[in-house]
Amino acid sequence: MNKNTFFELTTKVLANEANEQEKILLNEMLKDKKYQKLFDWLEAEWEKELSTDIVKFNYSRGLAKLRAKIAESEKQNSETKVIPISSRILRAAAAIIVILLTSSVVLYQLKNDNPSITEFAENTTEEISSGETRLILNGEEEIEISSKNAEINYSEETGTIVVDNQKKIRQDLKQNEITYNTVIVPYGKRSKITLADNSIIWLNSGSKFIYPAHFPGKKREVFLEGEAFFEVQHDESKPFTVITNSIEVKVLGTVFNVTAYNDDVYTNTVLESGSVEIDYPGKSKFKTSKLKITPGTSAIYYPEEKIIQKKQVDTRYFTSWREGILLYQHQTLNDIVKKLSRYYNTEISITDPKLANTSFSGKLDLKADINEVLETIAFASEINIERKNNQYEIKN
Numbered sequence: 001m002n003k004n005t006f007f008e009l010t011t012k013v014l015a016n017e018a019n020e021q022e023k024i025l026l027n028e029m030l031k032d033k034k035y036q037k038l039f040d041w042l043e044a045e046w047e048k049e050l051s052t053d054i055v056k057f058n059y060s061r062g063l064a065k066l067r068a069k070i071a072e073s074e075k076q077n078s079e080t081k082v083i084p085i086s087s088r089i090l091r092a093a094a095a096i097i098v099i100l101l102t103s104s105v106v107l108y109q110l111k112n113d114n115p116s117i118t119e120f121a122e123n124t125t126e127e128i129s130s131g132e133t134r135l136i137l138n139g140e141e142e143i144e145i146s147s148k149n150a151e152i153n154y155s156e157e158t159g160t161i162v163v164d165n166q167k168k169i170r171q172d173l174k175q176n177e178i179t180y181n182t183v184i185v186p187y188g189k190r191s192k193i194t195l196a197d198n199s200i201i202w203l204n205s206g207s208k209f210i211y212p213a214h215f216p217g218k219k220r221e222v223f224l225e226g227e228a229f230f231e232v233q234h235d236e237s238k239p240f241t242v243i244t245n246s247i248e249v250k251v252l253g254t255v256f257n258v259t260a261y262n263d264d265v266y267t268n269t270v271l272e273s274g275s276v277e278i279d280y281p282g283k284s285k286f287k288t289s290k291l292k293i294t295p296g297t298s299a300i301y302y303p304e305e306k307i308i309q310k311k312q313v314d315t316r317y318f319t320s321w322r323e324g325i326l327l328y329q330h331q332t333l334n335d336i337v338k339k340l341s342r343y344y345n346t347e348i349s350i351t352d353p354k355l356a357n358t359s360f361s362g363k364l365d366l367k368a369d370i371n372e373v374l375e376t377i378a379f380a381s382e383i384n385i386e387r388k389n390n391q392y393e394i395k396n
Contacts, residue, residue, distance in 0.1 A: 006035055034119065118243060120180045121210050121223045128206055128226070130345060133189050135163070136182040137171055137213075150191040152183065154213065171213055179213045185226070188345025190322075195222075195233075199240065202229040202322040205342045206261065227259045229322045232274075246303040248279040257319045261342075269299045270318040281306055326364040332357050336377075337394065344370040347391045355383065355396055 009026040012018035018026070030036045115123075126136060132144040135152060145152075145163055153162045161169040173179055183203060185191045191203040196214040203209050207226025220240040232240045234253025242249040244260035246267050254274020260267045269278055273295050280301050282289030291308055293299050298313040317327045321343070328336055334356040337348045343366055350356040362380055364373050374392060378385045384395045 005029070006038075010039055034116065117180060117210060117212070117221045117223050121243075124182065124210070126182060126184055126208070128184055128186060128208055130186050130188075133186065133191055134182075134184045135161075136184070137169075138179050138181065143167075143169065145191075148189050150185075150189070151193075152191065153194040154196040173214055176216050178216060180210055181213050183207075183209045183211075185209075186345065187342050197233045197235065197238075199233045200231040204228065204321055205345065224258055224260055226261055227257070227321075229255075229257045229319055231255050246280065247301050250277045250279065251275070257315070259318075265302060265304065267301045267303070268318070269293070269301075270313065270315055271295050271297050271299075272315045272319060278308070280308055282308075321366070324365065324367040326366055327362075328364075329361045330359045331361075332359055333381075333394070336360060340364075340370070340373065344373075346370050348374075348394065349391070350394045352396055355394065 006026070006029050009018065009022050009029065012022055013026055026039075030039055120139075124139060126134075132146050133150045135143040135145060137143070143163070147164050151164050153165075154160075155162070159171060159173060161171060163169065171179070171181075183191055183193060185203045185205060185207045187206045189205060191207075193201045193203065193209070193211075195201065195211060197220060199220075201209065201222075204227035207224070207228060209226075209228060210223040212220070212222075215238060218238060220235070220238050221243060222241070223243045225245065228242075230242065230251075232251050232253050232255075236252055240251045240253075242251075242258055244258065244267055245262065246260070247269070249256070249258060249269055251274065254276055255272040256274070256276055257270045257272070258267070259269075269276065271293050275295075276293060278291045278293065278299055278301070279288045280291070281303070283306055289308070291299060291310065293310060296312050296315060297310055298318065299308055299310045301308045314329075317329055320327045321339075326336075326339060326343075333350060337350060337356075340346070341348050360377075360381060362377075364376060366373065370392075371387075374385050377383070386393045386395065
């Protein structure tokens with residue numbers, strides 16, 4: 001069940017339109033503290049006028065008007081023997097309120113409360129696209145960075161952000177308020193960020209990274225879509241957590257890599273040093289599962305099957321990308337091509353399925369251009385590569 005389901009069920013319950021099954025479903029969702037908090041707020045606001053910068057709406061009056069209009073339409077069509085539409089009235093009423101809630105209540109709370117980073121990520125509309133690297137301050141001001149390997153450094157003491165050691169940006173921060181910034185790295189580019197706590201993060205191509213501009217509370221949480229290499233500054237009083245769409249990686253101070261692309265069927269955590277704990281939805285319906293891993297371990301989580309697999313690995317094969325090198329050992333050509341496509345923002349296709357599943361081992365210098373890299377693969381593997389415009393096709 002998702003947030004839209006929650007809003008629909010809440011609307012029906014508050015309007016006394018919910019059946020027993022819908023009430024049960026809502027009670028299940030309210031076990032999540034995030035939904036319980038929002039429900040309590042909505043329940044308190046339901047009977048009074050809600051005024052924000054976005055919209056004014058009286059829910060009771062709005063529902064009454066909506067029902068009156070539908071009743072009038074039903075009366076006009078009675079002579080044509082229209083089928084009673086009570087169920088459609090419910091759906092229409094719920095849909096109207098859901099739209100209003102998602103455009104006003106959620107934004108109202110975002111403006112007036114400190115949302116969790118997960119809530120902020122769920123409500124952001126920024127997509128990974130081609131073009132320049134983008135730094136978005138508090139979901140509002142956007143700064144484009146044209147360099148291929150952008151560097152963004154934070155100073156908590158001065159409250160400034162330095163981009164590529166040149167441009168300085170002042171961001172006013174309130175002492176006890178969390179302000180989330182976002183870096184979006186398009187395919188073909190990379191970025192390095194030094195956070196306010198001096199933790200360093202390298203972002204690979206096609207990644208979105210959401211993080212607090214400073215860390216006023218008792219925890220440090222960041223959100224990742226894509227791939228990143230982390231060097232986390234040790235602070236036992238403020239644990240560091242990397243949140244993705246499927247898992248959470250909890251650390252104190254350590255070095256590790258997380259791969260969490262939306263178009264992959266897995267999320268992979270590779271630990272270079274220190275210790276991390278991975279929280280993931282397992283087979284249990286009532287609680288998340290946990291897995292601690294030690295250095296030199298890869299933990300691959302498959303969200304569809306809700307299973308996690310760990311094994312000992314040479315971490316260089318998973319972290320060398322930040323140094324501009326791709327090491328691969330017994331990897332399929334399909335996997336290698338997928339990484340190259342992201343890294344160079346170039347379309348590369350394989351015509352033969354058997355060739356796509358053939359495994360290769362080797363080393364590629366990603367500082368070279370895509371033509372040189374593909375020529376290296378072709379020479380070492382005795383395969384043919386054809387270029388058509390800016391697209392590449394791999395054949396036997």
